[in-house]
Amino acid sequence: MMSATRKLTSVRRDWRERDVRVVLAALIVAVATVATIALFASQLQSTLVTSASAFLAGDRQLESENGEPIPAQWREEARSRGLETAQMVEFSTMVLAGDEFQLVSVKAVNKQYPLRGEIEFQKEPDASRQMVSRGPEQGEVWLNPRLLKLLNVSVGDSIEVGEKNLSVTGLLIRTPDGGFNMSALSPRIMMHAADVAATQVVQEGSRVEYVNLFAGEEPALESFYRWLQPRLGPSHEWESIRDGQALSDSLERAERFLLLGGSLAVLLAAVAVAVASRQYALNQRDTVALLKTLGLGSRSIGRLYLGRLSLWGLAGMVGGLLVSLPLFWLLTQLMAQALDQPVEPRLDVMALTPALLTALVSLFAFAYPPIRRLRDVPAMRVLRSQPGEAGEKAWLDVVIAAVAVFGLVWLYAREISLVLSLLGGMIALIAVxxxxxxxxxxxxxxxxxxxxxxxxxxxxxxxxxxxxxxxxxxxxxxxxxxxxxxxxxxxxxxxxxxxxxEDTPNHFLINIAPDAVPEVEGFLKARDLPLDTLYPMVRGRLTQINGEPVREVVSKESDVGALNRELNLTWMSDLPEDNRIVAGEWFDPGQTEGVSVESELAEKLGVDVGDSLGFTIGSDTISEPVTSIRTVQWSSLKPNFYMAFPPGGALDGMPATWITSFYLESDEKSDLNEFARQFPTISVLExxxxxxxxxxxxxxxxxxxxxxxxxxxxxxxxxxxxxxxxxxxxxxxxxxxxxxxxxxxxxxxxxxxxxxxxxxxxxxxxxxxxxxxxxxxxxxxxxxxxxxxxxxxxxxxxxxxxxxxxxxxxxxxxxxxxxxxxxxxxxxx
Amino acid sequence: MNQASPESQFSPQSIVMLRASNLSHRVDLGNDTLTILQGVNLEIKRSESVAIVGRSGSGKTTLLGLLAGLDVPTEGVVELDGARISELSEDDRARMRAQRVGFIFQSFQLLPALTALENVMLPLELGDHKAPGAKARELLERVGLGDRLRHTPRQLSGGEQQRVAIARAFAADPIVLFADEPTGNLDNQTGETISDLLMALNREQGTTLVMVTHDEPLAARCQRQFNIDAGRVSEADQAAVEELTR
Structure with missing residues (x-):
């Protein structure tokens, strides 16, 4: 027979009490919600990252822009750490087919490429598109479809790339890393990396980019990067998908939202647990008073209820996890439907930690304080209720609960502003x-x-x-x-x-000579293509800050990519719609002095309004004071500039080309061929x-x-x-x-x-x-x-x-x- | 058990089971103080039965609580079986209650989740009794509920619930039994049955009985009566009481 005291503390008996059911239900909801969110967020992360990794064709990318290949030893090191590697070489060159020739950008890849994502490929112009997981074989080349007309060739013909004849075996529709890269100016072709030497196009000093791709587990990638970092020179660029601005903005926002959701779920659960357990404690006072009257000491009472609480915690955790698993599976299936690809459910056990922690904190910060005070219930209560017993010290519960809530939110979101925002909302709520x-x-x-x-x-x-x-x-x-x-x-x-x-400009026109501007405008207008603003573009390098060489002013650690390459400088009279001035003033009409700097770059350089910046443009140098700092929506995929000068300012008379973007529907692509014929020197970036x-x-x-x-x-x-x-x-x-x-x-x-x-x-x-x-x-x-x-x-x-x-x-x-x-x-x- | 537990310290005066000396009790109401008891002195001898009577709000229940060690007085001393319980810690008083004190309440105070048997077993288990089940069953049979062992309080009538409470009160072989209006929630006839049971058990066990009651016939069955009025206690003249209740 079960003893009366054991029965008093059994979960089964507790379950018969409504308040305990509510506490348990709240705990289960809490654990289930947090666990489901955590599991799903982790799944979403890994799925999105995998899908996003396709943007690099790998998890990480190492670029060398100094015309020298990346040392083979680095790749061996990566492989020894369990990473996969792939290599590619990118350069621009003229290709010939009979009498036709065309400047193309070449992507030469080895057989491992791509490590992530697939290449979209077409056997013939009319054939259906297919996804393949490796590039052309040696001796073969795939062309951008526009090149068929530009070079007047068809599949099966051959073209000359430098000294090497390559046979056209297909059409290159899309590469997974078809990145948004200003230097990719011309139609692309893809060939095998092993053929590059035979073309003799790549010579010492040629403008060529060697790229190594890496893929593998996150810890291995990180440890490899730690090994690699000290060996990197200024011309090496290590990229993860997080660096791809437009995409990373989207991911980061999604991540923050999930975290916010998770934190709010925690708060909701906490509220439920707090309310129900307080009610439970109130209802337990008579029992406690009786037990005390029958001779149970307050310490034993404390132990009794602590034991019960622990049992609830256990029941809540197990129950919550049992609820969350099918939910997680369901969400994964929904995600697979949304992505239109199978998603392998990945049970991230570590992601469950916050859920279990939530159960513990909910119990001990929200349920325990009122229950702990049961120890203080006077035995005299068996004879009559005691004055002032009811709401006493409830404020202390609130303080403990508030600290725990904000601690949890901070723990999950790691974002003090989130905590403060919620705190602000709560204070407003309490005041009202x-x-x-x-x-x-x-x-x-x-x-x-x-x-x-x-x-x-x-x-x-x-x-x-x-x-x-x-x-x-x-x-x-x-x-x-x-x-x-x-x-x-x-x-x-x-x-x-x-x-x-929907109508985001999806094509860029680059390298428009000043005298070609009216013709280009005419061409687009004739086809009813909406044209974005035309911006002048001058290539220049930032060399000095307040008269000091930039390399000395900016510490090496503050990895400023913009210093490693030429910047696109522009001049403009009006602030672009999506830019915002955060310091200083935009140029007045007629003003010719000054430069406006993008805010993140300004921060990295430690530059403020009033500092002077020196640029080298060709053989000229100019120096201008910073008159404003502005934010730029990089994710808008419009022409954006780090540095903007006023019209008639320091850039006046510098060799400029123009850049613009426009929206072209996919069935109007043939217009591009005509455009390329009419303006052979202008690059179209798709x-x-x-x-x-x-x-x-x-x-x-x-x-x-x-x-x-x-x-x-x-x-x-x-x-x-x-x-x-x-x-x-x-x-x-x-x-x-x-x-x-x-x-x-x-x-x-x-x-x-x-x-x-x-x-x-x-x-x-x-x-x-x-x-x-x-x-x-x-x-x-x-x-x-x-x-x-x-x-x-x-x-x-x-x-x-x-x-x-x-x-x-x-x-x-x-x-x-x-x-x-x-x-x-x-x-x- | 007619004697105090072996470890209790007997003194020649321990014939006095319960003594209150100069007992006062006040409640702090924030900006006001309410005096409930004022200078109470009384002595109750071993195996005596005593009734505390008085109007509602006169302080009877407070006095009972203080005598039983459920609460401590603002001033004065309570001695139970030679121990100055008003000076003990809360936990020591609880231990003392477990060993020597039994309670019966107006509202029965049975735990609704436990069966009749389990309710009676509870104090035995708290006192580490060897065979709580057997003892509890025996007591329930004694109060006439041998066939209702597995019933929960909700399935029992008021009189039956109070019988379970009486069985529970005697379970741990207390030397003092405190009863707060034991018949207060019952009809006359049931009240009388309960009174009979209570007095009979009390006699059999030789327990000291301290009872707060409005029930005059029940009060009259006690050996002594204390009258409490506006916080002051006076012993009623037994002859006069008998005259009145005859």
Whole structure:
């Protein structure tokens, strides 16, 4: 036979108690939510990174721009660390076919290329496109389809690349690393790296780029980089996908959103656990008083409840994980559908740590304080309830809980601004709540009961003002968190879509000679192609800061890529729409002095308004003071410049070419051939594939975010239900009494629904206001957007909350209406 | 068990089981102090049965709580079986209660999650009794609930619940039994049955009984009565009481 004390502490017995069920359910929801998010985020990360790695055709890329191949020893070192490697050589050259010749950029690859992603390839111009995992064989070459016409060849013919004849065996549609690279000026061909020597095109001093690709496990990549770093020269560039600006912006935002979602899930769970366990502790006081009367010491009481708490924790963790696994599997399947490719579920055990930690912290920061105080319940309580016992020291719980919450949020998001934003929202919420409480008390004080459902509802609010206010607080907090998430999501998605709208310019025209500008404009206008602004472009190198050589001023550690190469300098009279001045002033009309610097570069260089910058352009040097610092939307994929000068300024008279971009639909591609014929010296840079792929990724991430949002909103509903059920017993007893005293069912239903609707309305208004405050802070700090009221949400959320709560209240009343009041009162004894 | 447990320190005066000396109790209400008991002195001898009577709010329950060591007085000393319990720590008082004190409450105070048997076993287990099940069963049979062992309090009537509570109160062989309005929640007839049971068990066990009650016939069955009024205690003239209740 089980002993009475063991039975008192058994989970099975606990499960029979409603409050414990709520605590356990909240814990399970907490662990499940965090675990699912963590697992899914980790999966998303690895899937997106794999998909994004295709942008480099590997996980990392090492470029050498000094015309010297990368030492073979480095590759051996990489292989010894378990990494795969591939090599390619890139250069520009003339190719000949009969009488036709054309400048092309050559990508010569070895047979390992690509390590990530696939090459899109076509056997014949009319054949279907196919994905292949390696480049052409030795002696073969694949051409950009435009070259067929430019060189007047067809598949099966051969072309001369330097001294080597290569046979055209296919058409190159897209390479996984078809990067957005200004130096790739001309149509591309792909050949085998082993043929490069025979072409004799690459000589000492030729402009050639040697690229090594690496792929493998993240730790191996990192350890290799640590080995490699000291050996890198100034002309070496180590790139990970994180460096590809447009893509990394998207990934980073997605990551932040997931983290934010995760943190909010933690908060919601914490609220649920705190509410339910407090209620549990309140209900346990009689039992504790009795146990004390029967001779159990406070230390034993403490141990008893600690043991129970630990058992709940265990049950919550196991239950939460059991719930999260199928959810995770489901999300993975959804992701596979969205990506239109199989996704291998990857169970990242490490990702479960935060979930388990959440369970522990939820228990010990939120559930334990009120339960710990059970030790202090006076034994005298068996004879009568003691004065001042009820809400005592609740503020301490709040402090402990707040510290734990913000600790957890910080732990997950590693973003102090996120913590502060949420804190700001909460403080706003509490301030308004205090005000509301005061209004409630002073305006309803004189209301007397009786008669209409409205009066009963208002009187109910007033009579339960303590409970009402704390419920409003919890609902408002839940709504604040959910609303924050919805708002951030909408603005995140809106930002993304605005960033790369459907008609984003997807072709660049580079190298437009000044006298060709009107003709180019005429050509595009005749075809009704919308033309972006034309910018002049002067190639120059930043050499001095305040008269000192730049290499001496800027420390080696602050890896400034812009110093390693020539910069594209421009002049412009108007600030581009998506740029923003963060310091100084934009050029006045007629101003000819000064230079405007991109903000991140300025920060890396340690340059501020008033400093002077020296540039070497060809054989000239110029020096100009910095007059403004501006942010640039690199992710817009429009012509963007680090340095902008005023028209008629220091760049006046320098050798300039022009650059512009325009949008071309895929079925208008043939226009490009005509353009190439008419303007053979102008390079066309096609980035339509890159844009399509980024748009793809944005769509994938969007779907993932929607799924996670749905999960968190579900958690919010559970919290609400937990809070409502916390006062279930009191409300049911009251309802039973009202019925006993002759209250009609319809009156009871109407007044209860009204009371809850009012609660929901207040909580909704509060939650939305607090969310706006939090979102404002978040927008500003994390997502760099601008603040605006979100009317589309300010109005519906309080209304929805009112309706949902009204029905929750109605649902609470069920037993009161279906059972005789007498039976109910007896049951509630 | 008619004697105090062996480890209790007997003194020649230990014929006095319970002594309150100059007992006062005040409650701090923030900006006001409420005096509940004022200068209470009383002595209760071993195996005596005593009733504390008085109007609602007169301080009866507070006095019971102080005598039983559930609370400590603001001033004064409570001695139980020779130990100055008002000077013990909370945990020591709890230990003392487990060993020597039994309780019966107006609202029964049974744990709803436990069966009748388990409720009675509880104090035995807390006192590390060797065979709590057997002893509990025996006691429940003694109070006439031998066939209701597996029932939870919710499945029992008020009178039955109080019988379980009485069985529990005697389970750990207390030397003092405190009862707070034991018949307060029961109808007259059930109350009388419960009173009979309580007095009979008390006699059999030789327990000292201290009882707060409104139930005059029950009070009259006690050997002595204390009247409490506005926090002051006076012993009722037994003859007069008998006259009144005759």
């Amino acid at each position: 709540l205090v005000l509301l409480g005061w209004c409630l008390v002073s305006s309803l004080k004189h209301m007397s009961g009786g008669g209409s459902a409205w009066r009963l509802a208002l009187v109910g609010l007033y009579r339960h003002r303590r409970a009402s206010l704390s419920q409003i607080a919890v609902f408002a907090m839940t709504l604040m968190l959910a609303t924050t998430l919805i708002l951030v999501r909408s603005s995140l998605l809106a930002d993304w879509q605005a960033q790369l709208p 980035i339509d594939h890159i844009i399509e792929r980024i748009q793809d990724i944005v769509r994938q991430v969007t779907q993932a975010i929607e799924a996670i949002l749905a999960l968190i909103l579900a958690a919010a509903v559970v919290v609400m239900a937990a809070v409502v059920s916390a006062t279930l017993q009191d409300r049911q007893r009251e309802g039973a009494l009202l019925r006993t005293l002759g209250g009609r069912q319809s009156l009871l239903v109407r007044s209860t629904m009204l009371e809850f609707a009012l609660l929901g309305l207040f909580a909704g208004i509060l939650g939305v206001v607090a969310a706006e405050v939090a979102v404002w802070a978040l927008q500003y700090r994390m997502f760099e957007g601008e603040f605006r009221w979100h009317w589309q949400i300010v109005v519906p959320i309080p209304l929805i909350s009112a309706v949902v709560l009204a029905f929750l209240g109605r649902w609470q009343l069920r037993p009161v209406l279906s059972v005789s009041p007498m039976l109910l009162l007896r049951r509630l004894e």
